[in-house]
Amino acid sequence: MKACGLVVEYNPFHHGHIHHIQSARKVSDADCIVAIMSGSFLQRGEPAIMDKFHRTRAALRAGADLVLELPYIYAVQSSALFAKGAVRSLHEIGVQSLCFGSELGRIDPFIQTVEILQSTQTTYDTIVKAYLDKGLSYPQASERAYHAVGIDDIDMTQPNNILGLSYVQAMKQAQLPIEALTIKRIHNHYHDDAIHTAIASATSIRKELLLNGLTNRAKQSLPKSTAEELLQYAHLANQWHHWEAYFPFLHYKVMTMDTQQLATIHGVDEGLEHRLIQTSKKATSFYDWINRMKTKRYTQTRLQRMFVHILTNTTKTDVHQAISQATVPYLRLLGMNTTGREFLHKQKKQLNVPIVTNRKKNIPASFELDERATNVYYSILTPDRQQSLRKQEFTGPIIINDSTSEAW
């Protein structure tokens, strides 16, 4: 039984993701599509619009066979560490290939670029540092450094290319026997702001949902199953999630910490603790705070991740302990269909890390960070809604049957 892995966030699951699953199935010739998905908080340092359980159900209903959760400790990290956690998880579960979307749609440039980077890493780092010191922003500095070391094939200003490259690089570094595959993305920009067609960016869909709700405009880019899960979640939670809802907690948290305590938090580096205390006195909203914190050196994404770690109280020690391990600490199973179940059954005997299916069983210590992140994720809801949603952590994986799934 062959399996192909996808690294996803499904925030929310849209038509582009169906294209991804279907194309991956085709190019990989796999029987089982395994998605490794971020949980409550995402790589760009944002809360997911709805919880991981409803996003899992949407993914299964639209074609994924098995959904695993990428541990928090890897999910809210820069692309290198994020990719490291994702490819290692996919290796542990036993996929033969990994397929990602890219603008180019050809894998060779990625493999060549990784080779160039490997031999020029020191030069690359020196150039980035020099440009940063000259006052360029991090994205500007790294773009110039890529060109300087001879990387021209891939547009390294595209987040999807950076992520794709990180997967290939992480697999090569760990010498994992996974084939890298890529398919061409069928819309233009990751951050495109508006919904134009049935294929729209997740960013534009979230914007529409958070501003105007589940409008026809939003629906045109979403499978019916996602629309239903979004409604179901809104019914349970009475809202979808976005940063501003967490601002009072974040602000309260920083207000009760001194610079010393702030400096223990992962991502609060190079004196950012002082800037945090200063700006906290004037910030009137989350994005106002981001704007007050932003400098050329610190991108919005970098700062957002730092804010997630402050919110979840994730310390440098927490991260150091977790990532110093040779492999991922566990595989958290969020859901599966009949195919996924069959695949899992076949793999079970040869797994080297525990499968966590239900919060009550086989819980490695490091799982506490995920539980904390999920608790924080739900804190913006009323106490009774928090409690009923938290129970999902204890009820085991979501299991759906392919043939009846759309009738759910």
Added chain:
Amino acid sequence: MKACGLVVEYNPFHHGHIHHIQSARKVSDADCIVAIMSGSFLQRGEPAIMDKFHRTRAALRAGADLVLELPYIYAVQSSALFAKGAVRSLHEIGVQSLCFGSELGRIDPFIQTVEILQSTQTTYDTIVKAYLDKGLSYPQASERAYHAVGIDDIDMTQPNNILGLSYVQAMKQAQLPIEALTIKRIHNHYHDDAIHTAIASATSIRKELLLNGLTNRAKQSLPKSTAEELLQYAHLANQWHHWEAYFPFLHYKVMTMDTQQLATIHGVDEGLEHRLIQTSKKATSFYDWINRMKTKRYTQTRLQRMFVHILTNTTKTDVHQAISQATVPYLRLLGMNTTGREFLHKQKKQLNVPIVTNRKKNIPASFELDERATNVYYSILTPDRQQSLRKQEFTGPIIINDSTSEAW
């Protein structure tokens, strides 16, 4: 110029407090009434109904001459430490007497009781421990112990008697040259629930205010000046303060901490950290949480103080550092009238601790705890209201002129 000190919370200032000020002036023959008042959070582990600045103004308008803030580190503590901070502050500013309200209205029983306690402290402690181990509640155990060592004159189940005794005890222990005075209280019970006459308990007034607003029923127990300050504060803050408004922050805070971190907080003793984590999963409101935490050993007041320290992130180290000092770290001046100003001017040269008048000047390091408490106190408001109210910390003391005060 003679001064008499009062230890107060003014939560809110009512007719009983006018009686206190006027009687104290009479029995002490003092020219200046100095009130040492708790700031944002109070001795029983509760947020003040309105902020310290509006409570100061109400006190000055109704007859107090000088209002100082009792530092947070003493304000939210059991009676012994609370009294220690209060009498030391009053000694530093230079009062000749201290006057408190009591049911008995005679000072001799208090002085005799302190003498008995001094010679029987070990016996008293042993008896309390024995009764606690038998399963009695702390108040029950201490009441029996008082009787056992021969203390019968004072009803030690009355919080005001306990506090009065603590002042006398603290003054004696530190050998302060302050005369203890007491006046008879003119209403029955500290915790009386309903407003019956023009003299009502602060508890009953708060209950009426928080449930029904500034009704005629509430107004009958309040000077016009307090009613005006309450309205003015509600206008600025859009609410009055009570524990339930802080519940989401408190709950979020505990959810992000592990037992080890919780155990560093002042008041989280004897394994309460485990109980906190357990009960946090089920608590749906602040008072629901208190009920889940309560045992015979831990009174509600004790737990409420612990919750205040969790909310403000006050560690055992913070408290230990502050109270190990021989004297109070500073005197925070909140407000004064012409008489208070004249008194302060006369005393200034002989003060041994700094006077903090304005957050920008003369700030001792330990003042950070008060600033943090005030920041937390305002966190339940919208960001713009928080900011404008926080500015009061920087604008120096409130100064009113006796003759024009009621025209404010």
